[in-house]
Amino acid sequence: MRTRPLLYTSYxxxxxxLPTWSxxxxxxxxxxxxxxxxxxxxxxxxWLGADDWLDVLIxxxxxxIGALGLNILTGLAGQVSLGHAFFVGLGAYTAAVLGGTAxxxxxxxxxxxxxxxxxxxxxxxxxxxxxxxxAVRVRGLYLAFVTLGLVFIGEHIFRAxxxxxxxxxxxxxxxxxxxxxxxxxxxxxxxxxxGPWFGIELTSETKTYLFLLALLIVFxxxxxNLTRTRVGRAFMSIRDRDIAAEVMGVAETRNKLLAFALSxxxxxxxxxxxxxxxxxxxxxxxxxxxxxxxxAIVLIGGAGTxxxxxxxxxxxxxxxxLVRDAxxxxxxxxxxxxxxxxxxxxxxTSGPGDFGLVSTxxxxxxxxxxxxxVILYGLLIIGFLIFEPxxxxxxxxxxxxxxxxxxxxx
Amino acid sequence: xxxQRLRWLALLVVFVLVVAACGxxxxxxxxxxxxxxxxVDTTAGxxxxxxTDTTAxxxxxxxxxxxxxxxxxxxxxxxxxxxxxxxxxxxxGGLVGLIxxxxxxxxxxxxxxxxxxxxxxxLEIFDTGYVTQQHVEGYRELKDKVVAFGHSTGSPQTIAIxxxxxxxxxxxxxxxxYSGWTDPVIGTxxxxxxxxxxxxxxxxxxxxxxxxxxxxxxxxxxxxxAGDVGDxxxxxxxxxxxxxxxxxxxxxxxxxxxxxxxxxPTAVVEGIATSGADIVxxxxxxxxxxxxxxxxxxxxxxxxxxxxxxxxxxxxxxMLGTEFAQQIAAQAxxxxxxxxxxxxxxxxxxxxxxxxxxxxxxxxxDFLSEGWVEAMILKAVLEAAAANGDLxxxxxxxxxxxxxxxxxxxxxxxxxxxGTPNENVNRETYIIKLDLAGxxxxxxxxxxxxxxxxxxxxxxxxxxxxxxTHPIAEDFEFNEACWTG
Numbered sequence: 007m008r009t010r011p012l013l014y015t016s017y018x019x020x021x022x023x024l025p026t027w028s029x030x031x032x033x034x035x036x037x038x039x040x041x042x043x044x045x046x047x048x049x050x051x052x053w054l055g056a057d058d059w060l061d062v063l064i065x066x067x068x069x070x071i072g073a074l075g076l077n078i079l080t081g082l083a084g085q086v087s088l089g090h091a092f093f094v095g096l097g098a099y100t101a102a103v104l105g106g107t108a109x110x111x112x113x114x115x116x117x118x119x120x121x122x123x124x125x126x127x128x129x130x131x132x133x134x135x136x137x138x139x140x141a142v143r144v145r146g147l148y149l150a151f152v153t154l155g156l157v158f159i160g161e162h163i164f165r166a167x168x169x170x171x172x173x174x175x176x177x178x179x180x181x182x183x184x185x186x187x188x189x190x191x192x193x194x195x196x197x198x199x200x201g202p203w204f205g206i207e208l209t210s211e212t213k214t215y216l217f218l219l220a221l222l223i224v225f226x227x228x229x230x231n232l233t234r235t236r237v238g239r240a241f242m243s244i245r246d247r248d249i250a251a252e253v254m255g256v257a258e259t260r261n262k263l264l265a266f267a268l269s270x271x272x273x274x275x276x277x278x279x280x281x282x283x284x285x286x287x288x289x290x291x292x293x294x295x296x297x298x299x300x301x302a303i304v305l306i307g308g309a310g311t312x313x314x315x316x317x318x319x320x321x322x323x324x325x326x327x328l329v330r331d332a333x334x335x336x337x338x339x340x341x342x343x344x345x346x347x348x349x350x351x352x353x354x355t356s357g358p359g360d361f362g363l364v365s366t367x368x369x370x371x372x373x374x375x376x377x378x379x380v381i382l383y384g385l386l387i388i389g390f391l392i393f394e395p396x397x398x399x400x401x402x403x404x405x406x407x408x409x410x411x412x413x414x415x416x
Numbered sequence: 417x418x419x420q421r422l423r424w425l426a427l428l429v430v431f432v433l434v435v436a437a438c439g440x441x442x443x444x445x446x447x448x449x450x451x452x453x454x455x456v457d458t459t460a461g462x463x464x465x466x467x468t469d470t471t472a473x474x475x476x477x478x479x480x481x482x483x484x485x486x487x488x489x490x491x492x493x494x495x496x497x498x499x500x501x502x503x504x505x506x507x508x509g510g511l512v513g514l515i516x517x518x519x520x521x522x523x524x525x526x527x528x529x530x531x532x533x534x535x536x537x538x539l540e541i542f543d544t545g546y547v548t549q550q551h552v553e554g555y556r557e558l559k560d561k562v563v564a565f566g567h568s569t570g571s572p573q574t575i576a577i578x579x580x581x582x583x584x585x586x587x588x589x590x591x592x593x594y595s596g597w598t599d600p601v602i603g604t605x606x607x608x609x610x611x612x613x614x615x616x617x618x619x620x621x622x623x624x625x626x627x628x629x630x631x632x633x634x635x636x637x638x639x640x641x642a643g644d645v646g647d648x649x650x651x652x653x654x655x656x657x658x659x660x661x662x663x664x665x666x667x668x669x670x671x672x673x674x675x676x677x678x679x680x681p682t683a684v685v686e687g688i689a690t691s692g693a694d695i696v697x698x699x700x701x702x703x704x705x706x707x708x709x710x711x712x713x714x715x716x717x718x719x720x721x722x723x724x725x726x727x728x729x730x731x732x733x734x735m736l737g738t739e740f741a742q743q744i745a746a747q748a749x750x751x752x753x754x755x756x757x758x759x760x761x762x763x764x765x766x767x768x769x770x771x772x773x774x775x776x777x778x779x780x781x782d783f784l785s786e787g788w789v790e791a792m793i794l795k796a797v798l799e800a801a802a803a804n805g806d807l808x809x810x811x812x813x814x815x816x817x818x819x820x821x822x823x824x825x826x827x828x829x830x831x832x833x834x835g836t837p838n839e840n841v842n843r844e845t846y847i848i849k850l851d852l853a854g855x856x857x858x859x860x861x862x863x864x865x866x867x868x869x870x871x872x873x874x875x876x877x878x879x880x881x882x883x884x885t886h887p888i889a890e891d892f893e894f895n896e897a898c899w900t901g
Contacts, residue, residue, distance in 0.1 A: 058556075175677055177548055285580065
């Protein structure tokens with residue numbers, strides 16, 4: 007009886023984060039791989055553990071935290087927001103002022119990470135609560151436009167507030183991710199430099215990766231738990247039919263406010279981490295494109311689910327690099343021979359007179375791999391919206407359902 | 417539930433410990449060269465290259481230096497990997513793509529002749545799109561793959577990675593002419609070349625002033641200035657304002673830091689149009705420059721006898737294909753950093769041959785030689801490092817820091833690295849006008865293959881003065897960057 011799918015004998019069992027053993031084992035294996043990845047000994051995944059790929063994964067995990075926040079607001083509570091980048095920016099600049107170094111006309115208090123990281127979330131959440139009353143009065147397309155305004159107002163303020171942001175197109179340096187007790191020289195946990203942890207030499211990328219993996223797990227589990235609480239169910243009822251929710255006694259305004267605050271908190275934390283990881287950012291980076299990137303993650307991944315959001319994040323953020331690596335590989339194949347040489351020849355143009363689709367040269371015929379990336383990105387969003395509205399998560403569900411009934415079709 | 421969660425936590429902890437245990441032994445062994453010995457050798461390096469073998473050579477490596485080469489990142493027994501942080505898709509994409517082509521041709525030529533220190537030089541190109549973050553991302557991605565950066569596009573972007581370059585001991589050749597690179601406080605890792613924006617502005621404005629006075633009988637009286645936000649525009653505008661003061665030009669519009677990427681330059685257009693200035697000095701990218709020029713052209717305040725100028729990258733031969741080509745060709749005079757296509761200088765023949773071999777369909781432009789010049793400097797640095805027996809990232813940097821100059825064979829003024837900023841800074845500017853008639857006569861843009869067969873070819877730029885230095889620039893006391901944020 008225990009192994010029957012969809013048969014639950016208690017409410018707790020139905021609400022469990024990982025209801026079946028196969029899921030538990032799968033997650034355990036996945037986590038295990040994730041943790042040991044930087045050691046570069048997993049067959050077939052050694053490349054992924056190299057420092058330059060860890061960089062990509064770190065960025066994906068930071069975006070993952072931000073996307074989980076947007077997932078609460080858009081996926082759970084059903085409020086479309088194009089203003090996510092503004093809150094990401096708020097978090098980044100809170101971190102800059104509290105944790106950054108003063109100089110060149112910039113404000114900075116040099117406070118340690120345990121102050122600026124939570125503060126980044128709190129400041130973003132407070133601003134979220136302040137602007138939310140305007141936003142909760144409208145819904146759907148109108149809400150999208152209100153939040154769109156937020157991004158533009160925010161970008162303008164960031165650009166003008168030179169003492170905080172360094173000014174338009176110039177930007178400033180952000181605090182490093184090192185953990186300090188107070189303002190001492192030697193940091194307690196040095197994430198930004200290579201060095202030993204428990205006697206083992208680790209690169210700064212590995213340390214940052216492990217630190218963010220832990221943070222991402224905390225935020226993912228928190229989000230998952232939120233969906234199982236009274237608040238999460240209130241959000242979903244508002245999403246599904248707000249009037250019906252109100253009739254049932256769900257306080258609409260209060261819950262929408264809460265959704266905005268929570269989502270902004272996540273965005274703020276992600277902003278602080280992103281800015282701190284990248285090191286130098288300009289105010290223009292917290293723009294509409296970043297908001298759209300978050301929306302794309304949620305849509306491609308599958309709105310409303312934690313796993314889908316994480317799928318989406320890793321897919322969207324690793325795609326450009328994968329395409330680039332694939333092109334490089336094909337380009338080598340085209341010149342080096344081998345079974346796939348015809349494909350390389352067809353796709354890659356390596357010089358004058360060779361009319362392939364993708365150019366590896368800086369000038370000349372063919373599209374550059376950077377242009378290919380932008381095109382792919384757009385095609386994917388359109389493709390998913392038309393063919394798989396549930397996103398990558400929907401595809402996963404289909405695969406799972408197929409094997410559940412195998413060998414029968416239903 | 418609670419117990420189960422604890423079990424998960426325990427499992428996670430176990431995994432963390434497992435990684436920790438496994439992480440150690442996999443610490444990529446190929447780098448092998450211990451840092452301490454590397455630094456010992458680099459300090460000794462300068463002495464040995466100074467040609468006196470007998471002096472103070474370290475006791476251990478005195479006899480058998482050359483065969484043992486210290487390496488860490490980006491150098492194997494048969495390759496040297498060099499990174500390029502290039503704006504291929506951003507506002508300067510059209511120009512930087514050509515500069516990259518110049519670099520590629522240079523290294524292909526070097527490799528055909530046996531490479532550097534017996535190793536083939538390979539380029540690893542990253543598109544930064546002239547976006548600071550993307551630039552930083554590119555830097556982070558490439559710093560563990562390359563021995564040095566063959567160029568880093570853009571002043572604000574290069575400033576953004578400067579702290580990291582210093583911390584990581586990596587050399588990058590700036591593809592930007594910000595005066596700060598010559599300032600030893602800022603530019604320790606950045607071998608500058610050619611004349612910086614602020615001195616260029618002095619040369620160009622001095623030239624325009626003299627030409628105006630000679631041809632019209634009386635000197636010009638007013639100037640309008642505007643520039644991109646950040647170091648690029650700031651540096652150029654600072655030089656223009658300084659020159660205006662010396663020349664006694666009244667600044668009727670000051671749009672310093674007023675041109676912002678992604679925003680319509682309406683305020684600048686209006687400021688220039690209503691100022692009625694004799695000279696207009698705008699520093700931005702060629703797309704925005706064209707927008708500002710055509711904006712002013714369409715307004716009632718437009719003066720068809722004003723002279724338009726700005727820093728070199730503000731212009732592009734592509735302007736000759738626009739509907740205002742006639743007008744801007746009649747009014748523009750500006751500065752440039754290296755010798756033009758077809759210049760009668762010693763280095764041109766080799767460059768032309770290499771470019772023809774690499775890709776005869778490249779367009780005739782004066783930007784190809786910029787890439788060539790950058791690569792010449794890097795090659796000189798790499799060879800010096802190889803002579804020191806130290807091709808580590810830090811070794812390459814230290815080889816640059818003990819370099820006096822590089823012979824650029826007339827393709828650009830030779831850079832100077834040994835003296836004070838005032839002695840080091842280049843003060844020579846190429847003065848350029850747009851050659852619409854010549855361009856139209858040859859039927860528009862020509863590729864270098866066709867140009868080699870034609871009697872003459874123009875890129876669209878006419879070099880009216882080579883290596884011009886105006887007295888203002890000559891007398892300018894340069895001790896630190898003209899502009900800092």
